[in-house]
Amino acid sequence: MITIPRYTIVENGAINKIPELLEKLNLKNPLVITGKSTQKYNKLGYDSIYYHEVEYERFNKLTDENLKYVKKSFGDYDCILGIGGGKSIDVAKYTSSISKKPFISVPTTASNDGIASPIVSLSVPSFMAEPPIAVVGDIDIIKKSPKKLLASGMGDIVSNITAVLDWKLAHIENNEKYSESSAIFSKTIAEELMEYMQTTKNKDNLAEYPKKIVKALIASGMAIAIAHSSRPASGSEHLFSHSIDKLKNEGVIDNKSLHGEQCGVGTIIFSKAYVNEKRLNNKVYGEIVKSLKIVKSPIDIYELGYDEDIAVEALCNAPKLRKRYTILRNGLDKKKSLELLENSQVI
């Protein structure tokens, strides 16, 4: 069964349409899950909690005790609204899945494709939940969000190019299930945005970018929902990003970079690996780098905030992060990692 959002409102002032939307959905009593910097966008004053107050870790096991807790905490509410960045959206989606209340996604920025996807990415591997019943993307709010966040959305979109190549490779070399139509949908989302980036005249202005990136991210989330797998939007480049996150969680490196930024650099690395295997045209590698550069998303490991040693470690460990067949195949040793990092010009 394919489930995708029933309503998608992406326009200026969209947030003011929430009451009308709730009425259409016959919902009356929402609980907002939000963050410290984004709580101000709960303009209608619904009951709210911060995402870090939701003890999502203890929900990992649905014991009777946990279910009682969920009922007590969320029992009076008939839906969950996630207002904020990727973390708030993810925790709200997770809360919705365990409390079985519909979820409405209200992104305050366009930093990743969790906005409309059925994926909860609070742990590695991520897992499938229900996608939002509606997405409310207020362009007035999103365009004012920090440039770094808006730029990182580009990384989570160009990543569809390598993710789809990995998916097809897994089909060819590892006999995995593959959907050409989902792959084409996902790849086209990236290609169209990249084309806009190459052809747009006033690159300093990029007036249309916030709307285009939020729409691309919503479509990418829908591609995941249709495929019922994150395969169309997550491959080797995401393994590289998850590997960096692991180093952050272990305290080896500071938390300087965003999910989308890491995926963007990962896409540069693995698109070059595909060029080397003659499975991708070098022109596409160039367009990926250029698209990231135009929005000022990092294009090398230094711009992410780390050094060569971290890049090598992240690349060597990447295949261990989840069971997913990619161009990394059985993994790269230090020498081969260094070669690929240099060859793709991220160090």
Ligand SMILES: NC(=O)C1=CN([C@@H]2O[C@H](COP(=O)(O)OP(=O)(O)OC[C@H]3O[C@@H](n4cnc5c(N)ncnc54)[C@H](OP(=O)(O)O)[C@@H]3O)[C@@H](O)[C@H]2O)C=CC1
């Ligand atoms: N489920 C999925 O399919 C996916 C989930 N993810 C997950 O998303 C997370 C990353 O999301 P990301 O958005 O990059 O990072 P965060 O959610 O950590 O947000 C980064 C910061 O930006 C702030 N912020 C968001 N919007 C605004 C705004 N309009 N104005 C000012 N500040 C704002 C947040 O504020 P505040 O403090 O209020 O939160 C936060 O401090 C990761 O946990 C990742 O695993 C990523 C990809 C896909």
Ligand SMILES: O=C(CO)COP(=O)(O)O
């Ligand atoms: O970030 C994601 C898609 O953009 C989710 O990917 P994962 O399934 O690798 O966590």
Ligand SMILES: [Zn+2]
């Ligand atoms: Zn992602």
